[in-house]
Amino acid sequence: MFALQTGISYDIVMYHKRLREQARHYDIQWYRQTGVFYPEQLSGTPTAGVSANTWHEYMNLIRQAAADHPAHRFVSPELMTTADMELAEIPDQHAVVNDRLAELQKLSTSMPTAELVVGTPEYHPDGIYNSLVIIQNGIRRILERKRTIFSSAEGETFTANDTLQQRYTRTLSAVCADLVGYGVQYPELPQDTRAIHASCCWATPLEEGARYAAAPDEERYTSAMTHTLGRLFARYPQLQQVIVVDRTPPSTAIPPLNCVARRNTHNGIIES
Numbered sequence: 001m002f003a004l005q006t007g008i009s010y011d012i013v014m015y016h017k018r019l020r021e022q023a024r025h026y027d028i029q030w031y032r033q034t035g036v037f038y039p040e041q042l043s044g045t046p047t048a049g050v051s052a053n054t055w056h057e058y059m060n061l062i063r064q065a066a067a068d069h070p071a072h073r074f075v076s077p078e079l080m081t082t083a084d085m086e087l088a089e090i091p092d093q094h095a096v097v098n099d100r101l102a103e104l105q106k107l108s109t110s111m112p113t114a115e116l117v118v119g120t121p122e123y124h125p126d127g128i129y130n131s132l133v134i135i136q137n138g139i140r141r142i143l144e145r146k147r148t149i150f151s152s153a154e155g156e157t158f159t160a161n162d163t164l165q166q167r168y169t170r171t172l173s174a175v176c177a178d179l180v181g182y183g184v185q186y187p188e189l190p191q192d193t194r195a196i197h198a199s200c201c202w203a204t205p206l207e208e209g210a211r212y213a214a215a216p217d218e219e220r221y222t223s224a225m226t227h228t229l230g231r232l233f234a235r236y237p238q239l240q241q242v243i244v245v246d247r248t249p250p251s252t253a254i255p256p257l258n259c260v261a262r263r264n265t266h267n268g269i270i271e272s
Contacts, residue, residue: 025233028226031258034247036065036074039260042195042241044171045073045115049245051258052077054084055100063107066114073115077247077256078176078201079130081120087157094123105138112137117173119199127159132173132199146175151204169193176200179242183231195241196232202244203252217254229261239263 031037034051041047048065052058058080066074077083081100082090097120104116115136122131122142130146145161166172172193174182179198182189189196203221229242240263246256 026261026263028259028261032255036061039243047073049258050074050076051245051256053247066111070111071113075117075197075245076119077245078119078199080118087153090121090157097121104135105140108135109138130158144173148177148181171195174198179228183228189236198244200244200246202246202257203248203254225257
């Protein structure tokens with residue numbers, strides 16, 4: 001989940017100047033509806049985004065998509081296994097989450113070459129992590145844990161992870177606001193990372209008592225996404241592509257911000 005922080009003021013002219021400068025680094029293609037989308041792949045395992053707002057919708061989509069494209073990696077939005085629950089309900093839903101993951105593990109045995117990357121709570125002795133798991137041929141393992149928690153509601157439910165799980169990878173899996181963290185907060189991406197696959201629930205409402213006038217949801221969340229992508233491409237010359245797989249919470253009446261951003265090229269030369 002992503003929430004704009006409160007109490008931050010910007011010089012509007014300089015802010016938009018920075019946005020224009022960052023935007024020159026990449027092109028973006030939007031997929032502003034739920035469903036399955038198949039971005040052009042730079043290299044490696046073919047990848048599809050499976051955008052859904054409920055668990056039922058996701059299961060219907062993944063069954064068909066994985067059967068049609070059994071050699072793909074399928075990336076879900078953030079916290080897909082609890083998409084139909086409030087944050088405050090998640091601590092008591094361990095059994096339900098386990099059942100849903102077991103359902104995916106069983107499904108994966110019928111298409112053993114497919115990789116299912118799924119956003120889910122991870123119930124751990126140290127706390128509950130906002131995690132990504134990868135499931136293939138009935139086997140499930142932790143892929144990544146979210147590090148960046150902005151909202152107090154999320155912080156009351158989840159424990160922020162303090163280390164990157166993926167040390168050496170050309171394709172980094174990330175959870176929502178960690179895109180912001182890589183742009184401004186964390187030391188660096190793994191040196192060999194060329195692509196990021198981000199599982200998101202981006203359009204999280206503002207904290208109560210925010211001390212600034214909010215733009216309309218569509219403008220606010222879209223601008224935050226393009227700004228975040230711009231910072232990533234500007235900071236990491238090796239980064240070539242970011243795929244965002246999103247869902248929209250019931251409290252936000254905009255379509256999901258699924259997108260594929262790719263570094264600009266001029267005459268075949270990659271811009272850095």
